[in-house]
Amino acid sequence: MSTTAGVTPGAASAPGGGPGAKDSDLLVLNNVEVIYDDVILVLRGLSLGVPEGRIVALLGSNGAGKSTTLKAVSGLLPSERGEVTDGSISFAGEDITRMEPSDRVTRGMSLCMEGRHVFEHLSVAENLVAGAYTRSGKESSSDLEMVYEFFPKLADMRARVAGYLSGGEQQMLAIGRALMARPKLLMLDEPSLGLAPLLVQEIFGYIKRLNDETGLTVLVIEQNARRALEVADHGYIMEQGRIVLEGPAAELRENPDVKEFYLGLGDEGSRKSYRDVKHYKRRKRWL
Known part of the structure; x- marks a missing residue:
């Protein structure tokens, strides 16, 4: 398989001097294996790193294991009869593999789950205040104004x-x-899901602005690879519970295989048949 310079098939970050390990990584997954119901293997030795102050995109099709990765990081697997059975997860240099979800939040991790999951019966302001439950009222009031500054629409609708x-x-x-918890790491699971293209552009614009102006570290999981790679600094591509390709986002955008299979930009004259696509994906999973 062809790759552009700097784009590495199958490479990933790992702690303790492992391949690609960096001191700047705020979050590190090292050879993580996840099993559901004691029999269904979903993550198969997944390794990746999220550098502090950067936006990292984790891309892949349905069933690749993207959401499971976020649940492993945030500690939500037991609620779905899943568990990390091998490997380790560290955050800010601390092993959090078996840590309770609430303790991960207090250490600076926030997750926006797929489908938004707002408290529908509460007002906008009450939803935001609920996000600051781990912090004092005085601190949360200043953060409330910060959120309203970033999202003026929410300020106008605070009572709705x-x-x-x-x-x-x-x-x-x-x-x-999620920002009301003042996180060090913001994790977003499919933020573009069900949104019109203009709204998707707006949401990713907010994500980029948050990173630029506050230095917030972001891990975003997306099927909309084009939008994610436009704002990300680094990208990983998953298939069948493994990382099969990683590299700087700008170089992934120019990678011919990424263009064809994730961005839909392959050259018309070089498009592969369905049989070739199946063969290509089968090869790529073994890289």
Whole structure:
């Protein structure tokens, strides 16, 4: 398989001097294996690193294991009868593999789950305040103003019931609520899901602005590879529970295989048949 310079098939970050390990990585997954119901293997030795102050995109098709990765990082696997059975996860140099989800939040991790999951019966302001439950009232009031500054639409709708907001407005609210915990790492699971193209562009614009202006570290999981790679610094591509390709986002955007299979930009004259696509994916999984 051809790759562009700097784009590495199958490479990943790992702690303790492992391949690609960096001192600047805020989050490190090292050979993580996840099994559901004691029999269903979903993550198969997954390794990746998220450098502090950067945006990292984790891309892949449905069933690749992207959401499972976020659940492993945030400690939510036991609620779905899943567990990390091998490997380790570290955050800010601390092993969090078996840590309770609430303890991970207090250490600076926030997750926006797929589908937004706002408290529909509460107002916008009440949703935001709920995101600051681990912090004092004085601190949360200043952060509330910060969220309103980043999302002026939420300021205008602070008294509205969240269940009546549009999908894009609910996504802004979900991100704003996560920011109320003042995270070091913000994790976003499919933030573009179900949104119109213009709203997707707006949401990713907010993500980029947050990173640029506050230095917030972001791990975003997306099927919309084009949008994610436009704002990310680094990207990983997953298939069948493994990382099969990684590299700087700008170089992944120019990689011919990424263009064809994830961005839909392959040259018309070089498009592969369905049989070739199946063969290509089968080869790529073994890189």
